[in-house]
Amino acid sequence: MRVAIVENTAITHHGQVGVALHEAAARIEVFTPWRDGKLPQAGAHDALVVFGGEQAATDDHTHPYLPELAALMRDTSATGRAVLGICLGSQVLARAFGAENRLGVAPEFGWRGITLTDQGRDDPVLGHLPATFPIFQWHSDTFSLPEGAAHLATSPVANSQAFRIGRATYGTQFHFEASRAVVADWTRTFPDLTERNEPGWGKAWPARAAVEGVAADAHGLAVARAWVGLI
Numbered sequence: 001m002r003v004a005i006v007e008n009t010a011i012t013h014h015g016q017v018g019v020a021l022h023e024a025a026a027r028i029e030v031f032t033p034w035r036d037g038k039l040p041q042a043g044a045h046d047a048l049v050v051f052g053g054e055q056a057a058t059d060d061h062t063h064p065y066l067p068e069l070a071a072l073m074r075d076t077s078a079t080g081r082a083v084l085g086i087c088l089g090s091q092v093l094a095r096a097f098g099a100e101n102r103l104g105v106a107p108e109f110g111w112r113g114i115t116l117t118d119q120g121r122d123d124p125v126l127g128h129l130p131a132t133f134p135i136f137q138w139h140s141d142t143f144s145l146p147e148g149a150a151h152l153a154t155s156p157v158a159n160s161q162a163f164r165i166g167r168a169t170y171g172t173q174f175h176f177e178a179s180r181a182v183v184a185d186w187t188r189t190f191p192d193l194t195e196r197n198e199p200g201w202g203k204a205w206p207a208r209a210a211v212e213g214v215a216a217d218a219h220g221l222a223v224a225r226a227w228v229g230l231i
Helices: 015-023 066-078 088-096 180-189 191-197 201-230
Strands: 002-006 027-031 047-050 082-086 108-116 132-139 150-154 162-165 169-172
Touching: 015 201, 047 066, 047 088, 066 082, 066 088, 082 088, 082 201, 088 162, 088 169, 108 191, 108 201, 132 180, 132 201, 180 191, 180 201, 191 201
Parallel strands: 002 027, 002 047, 047 082, 082 169
Antiparallel strands: 108 132, 108 150, 150 162, 162 169
């Protein structure tokens, strides 16, 4: 299988998604439109993955490729190919299907609890998870649910945590790709940002990783493998 990955920032970890793709012997092509504006050619890959970034999904003035990326996600979904948007990727996916992007109103950081909806408990990708499970979060924006989408998961801060459109198009606000190794690297690379999001994070995260992070790693890899299975 051929999979296009769109990175939206200079430091992007494929994390658990990368593990699952490599297990499936996927041939991966990486695009960095924040640097050069280039995006995958529509229909040239079997699946499309769009990762997070520091920009908002509506920052067309600083990232002029965003409308084209939204259209690419929508058009790829229409072909029945698998599409995955994580964090910013989910926000762009929601935009692509006419939802409202809500900026700066839903800050979440660290391992937080996510609760599956009734539709989520029946979902082929998320349905095998516990009814409530820990997973990593790092965002301040959120979005309304696209019309006709299956609402899969929620949290007390951001109602739209995961949704599905059609057979294999998924958006997750939470970072299920972020293993403990990814979180450790983010903490080392962005100490000021992580501390600003949660004062005391630099000292507290190892203990939290040993409990919440272990469970989150297992859940994240299970989600990644299940989505890759849809390709």
